[in-house]
Amino acid sequence: MPLTTIESFSVSYLQVLDENGVLDRALEPELSDADLLRLHRFMEMARDSDQRMLKLQRQGRIGTFPLCTGQEAPSCGAALAMRESDWLVASYRERGARLMRGEPPTQDYLYYNGFEEGAAMAEPLSMRRTTPTQVILAAQTLHAVGIAYAMRLQGEKDTAVVTFLGDGATSQGDFHEALNFAAVWQVPVVFICQNNQWAISHPREKQTRSETIAQKAIAYGMPGLQLDGNDVLACYRATREALDRARSGGGPTLLEAVTYRLLMHTTADDPRKYRSEADEQAWWRKDPLVRFRKYLKEVKGLLTDADIERIQHEISEENKQHVQAFEARKDFKPDASFDFVFGTRHAVIEEQRALFLQDLARRAGAGEDGARTAAREEAAHG
Amino acid sequence: MAKLNMVQAINLALMQEMERDPAVVVLGEDVGVNEGVFRVTAGLHRKYGAERVIDTPLAESAILGTSIGMALGGLRPVAEMQFSGFSYLAIGQLEGNASRMRARTRGLFSCPLVMRMPYGGGVRALEHHSESREATYAHFPGVKVVIPSTPRKARALLVAAIRDPDPVVFMEPKRVYRAFREEVPDEEEVMEIGRADVVREGTALTVVAWGAMLHPTLAAVDRVQAERGVRLEVIDLLTIAPMDVNAVAASVQKTGRCVVVQEAPRSFSVSAEVIAVINDKALMQLEAPVRRVTHYDVPTPYFGREMLYIPDEDRIGRAIEETLDFA
Ligand SMILES: Cc1ncc(C[n+]2csc(CCOP(=O)(O)OP(=O)(O)O)c2C)c(N)n1
Ligand SMILES: [Mg+2]
Numbered sequence: 001m002p003l004t005t006i007e008s009f010s011v012s013y014l015q016v017l018d019e020n021g022v023l024d025r026a027l028e029p030e031l032s033d034a035d036l037l038r039l040h041r042f043m044e045m046a047r048d049s050d051q052r053m054l055k056l057q058r059q060g061r062i063g064t065f066p067l068c069t070g071q072e073a074p075s076c077g078a079a080l081a082m083r084e085s086d087w088l089v090a091s092y093r094e095r096g097a098r099l100m101r102g103e104p105p106t107q108d109y110l111y112y113n114g115f116e117e118g119a120a121m122a123e124p125l126s127m128r129r130t131t132p133t134q135v136i137l138a139a140q141t142l143h144a145v146g147i148a149y150a151m152r153l154q155g156e157k158d159t160a161v162v163t164f165l166g167d168g169a170t171s172q173g174d175f176h177e178a179l180n181f182a183a184v185w186q187v188p189v190v191f192i193c194q195n196n197q198w199a200i201s202h203p204r205e206k207q208t209r210s211e212t213i214a215q216k217a218i219a220y221g222m223p224g225l226q227l228d229g230n231d232v233l234a235c236y237r238a239t240r241e242a243l244d245r246a247r248s249g250g251g252p253t254l255l256e257a258v259t260y261r262l263l264m265h266t267t268a269d270d271p272r273k274y275r276s277e278a279d280e281q282a283w284w285r286k287d288p289l290v291r292f293r294k295y296l297k298e299v300k301g302l303l304t305d306a307d308i309e310r311i312q313h314e315i316s317e318e319n320k321q322h323v324q325a326f327e328a329r330k331d332f333k334p335d336a337s338f339d340f341v342f343g344t345r346h347a348v349i350e351e352q353r354a355l356f357l358q359d360l361a362r363r364a365g366a367g368e369d370g371a372r373t374a375a376r377e378e379a380a381h382g
Numbered sequence: 383m384a385k386l387n388m389v390q391a392i393n394l395a396l397m398q399e400m401e402r403d404p405a406v407v408v409l410g411e412d413v414g415v416n417e418g419v420f421r422v423t424a425g426l427h428r429k430y431g432a433e434r435v436i437d438t439p440l441a442e443s444a445i446l447g448t449s450i451g452m453a454l455g456g457l458r459p460v461a462e463m464q465f466s467g468f469s470y471l472a473i474g475q476l477e478g479n480a481s482r483m484r485a486r487t488r489g490l491f492s493c494p495l496v497m498r499m500p501y502g503g504g505v506r507a508l509e510h511h512s513e514s515r516e517a518t519y520a521h522f523p524g525v526k527v528v529i530p531s532t533p534r535k536a537r538a539l540l541v542a543a544i545r546d547p548d549p550v551v552f553m554e555p556k557r558v559y560r561a562f563r564e565e566v567p568d569e570e571e572v573m574e575i576g577r578a579d580v581v582r583e584g585t586a587l588t589v590v591a592w593g594a595m596l597h598p599t600l601a602a603v604d605r606v607q608a609e610r611g612v613r614l615e616v617i618d619l620l621t622i623a624p625m626d627v628n629a630v631a632a633s634v635q636k637t638g639r640c641v642v643v644q645e646a647p648r649s650f651s652v653s654a655e656v657i658a659v660i661n662d663k664a665l666m667q668l669e670a671p672v673r674r675v676t677h678y679d680v681p682t683p684y685f686g687r688e689m690l691y692i693p694d695e696d697r698i699g700r701a702i703e704e705t706l707d708f709a
Binding site: 063064065111112113114115116135136137168169171172173199200201202206207208266268269273274332334336337338340341348349352353356359360362363 | 411412415416417419437439440441443444467468471506507508509510511648649678679680681683684685686687688690691696697700
């Protein structure tokens with residue numbers, strides 16, 4: 001008997017604003033001027049803090065951190081599409097979304113300078129629904145599915161979850177398990193893969209033989225869409241549509257935002273080992289910020305070059321102050337690591353804390369040891 | 383002879399074993415073109431090509447699972463976990479399969495593979511990059527756990543691990559990676575797995591340490607010896623599992639006093655096992671309770687505070703003095 005086609009699939013690509021700033025009016029999302037300006041502000045903010053942190057790191061004033069430059073659109077676009085009550089279950093390259101959700105900029109400075117104080121989250125609902133920076137690749141995608149299940153079971157029908165991961169992380173079993181569970185359970189999750197072409201030194205083509213990451217959705221029984229991840233209007237639009245579908249009981253969606261990590265993986269990485277400057281230059285020409293600024297100026301008439309410069313200056317000053325505030329901070333109690341081991345105090349831990357503090361006191365007391373302790377505290381406080 | 387740091391010494395072992403045995407393959411994340419995030423695999427990809435130095439897709443369970451298959455198929459895989467903090471994703475494969483393949487097939491199959499990984503703190507790294515979880519791996523019967531302390535031993539032990547007929551978890555103290563250089567012979571050198579090394583001979587007290595902790599231990603020992611005019615014995619454990627219990631027992635039988643130093647959290651740890659060994663084999667010779675200097679049972683502090691929690695020369699020296707003074 002001849003083979004018959006029993007299913008066939010296609011994968012779509014969404015772009016609203018191309019790299020030359022040409023707009024597809026039919027796809028342009030309806031956003032208020034205030035929303036557009038907010039989006040712009042936070043993209044600039046994310047870019048500025050990235051650049052500032054890079055300088056601080058090079059001066060030894062902050063530790064190793066991952067850079068987000070060039071990847072502002074997927075995270076800021078998604079954050080704008082989300083409600084305050086939605087959950088953000090991100091990875092480590094979504095500084096823009098975190099800032100938009102209300103994370104104080106000093107938190108990242110503290111976290112990346114080795115202080116748990118930077119892991120403390122602020123009060124607004126959006127931050128109580130933002131999980132911490134995730135280092136274990138793809139683990140968070142399963143958490144997102146569980147959270148979505150919990151929301152539905154507890155009657156929060158209008159709440160959805162947005163989770164982020166990288167192209168490399170799509171090779172982890174956790175990611176595939178998350179897609180499968182989400183689809184089987186039909187829970188309201190939007191998976192956003194920031195396909196920035198690289199997993200440290202490993203190129204996207206060697207990560208998966210699939211033509212697209214978006215098409216992986218098909219195998220699990222959910223919609224998948226590839227989009228221009230340097231086009232913030234496409235990022236907003238795609239996330240918004242996926243969230244609307246999720247809220248109305250339509251289940252999960254996988255979005256593949258095609259973007260590029262313009263700088264190093266982390267400050268410890270040297271991209272010259274594995275990719276060319278020409279490759280990077282080609283992507284700098286697709287800079288999401290340049291494109292969006294042009295849209296705001298030329299299509300919307302919302303900003304002039306002078307306005308943009310003023311905004312950048314304001315942001316830069318603001319960030320400078322955040323750095324000063326963070327560097328002035330000295331209230332780091334040494335035994336903080338004993339504070340959150342369990343929900344209730346436990347005798348074993350408290351005994352160890354006492355010995356730890358006794359030991360520190362002894363060092364501080366003893367003459368020559370005093371100097372050593374001072375040196376250690378100096379080191380501890382950066 | 384050349385003076386090498388630990389990164390270079392491990393690289394030498396990999397180079398020479400790949401040269402000697404075409405069955406040896408290296409696989410992991412960023413180990414090929416990028417030569418490893420610490421450059422431990424420098425030059426391997428260029429010399430032996432992408433078929434034997436494999437840049438894998440990003441999945442630790444798959445790296446170890448396929449290593450098991452490669453070992454079953456006749457290869458000698460050396461799998462890198464980029465940091466020990468990500469190796470737990472491979473534990474299902476290690477515990478459930480690699481550790482018991484020999485027993486499961488009554489000796490027909492075995493899993494001669496090495497799971498290498500940098501571990502430990504003191505390098506101002508991000509969270510999940512500073513843990514010391516050797517006890518976790520030591521608790522799996524059928525798995526050998528090796529932790530070198532110096533470049534020369536790292537080289538000689540890795541060669542042994544690659545040639546070993548069973549799965550070896552090879553934990554590399556990243557704090558030592560570039561800390562100092564040591565003469566490493568060009569010609570082949572192999573150290574037996576399962577043997578501790580008595581690095582200082584003495585009579586007054588035994589200190590047991592391993593990995594990065596050996597170095598503050600030696601500094602503390604030198605100071606106390608100089609100040610008190612006593613001779614202290616230092617055992618570098620090297621193989622965590624199966625432990626060289628006779629070396630520990632013989633030393634403590636001789637000295638009657640012991641301090642154990644570890645970078646890992648205190649409870650349910652390798653130091654507890656050392657004390658249990660002493661209890662079994664040297665209790666009657668003990669003249670003082672065995673002291674241990676450890677990290678604490680807390681989630682690993684971020685690097686701003688980590689040095690307050692990791693045992694250092696000062697804490698180790700004090701424990702030694704108090705144990706010597708115990709009457
Ligand atoms: C489970 C796990 N394995 C390995 C690592 C080490 N590591 C950190 S980031 C990274 C590459 C991730 O690439 P991708 O998912 O594409 O995200 P990107 O960094 O490009 O945003 C690797 C291998 C990790 N953090 N977690
Ligand atoms: Mg990537």
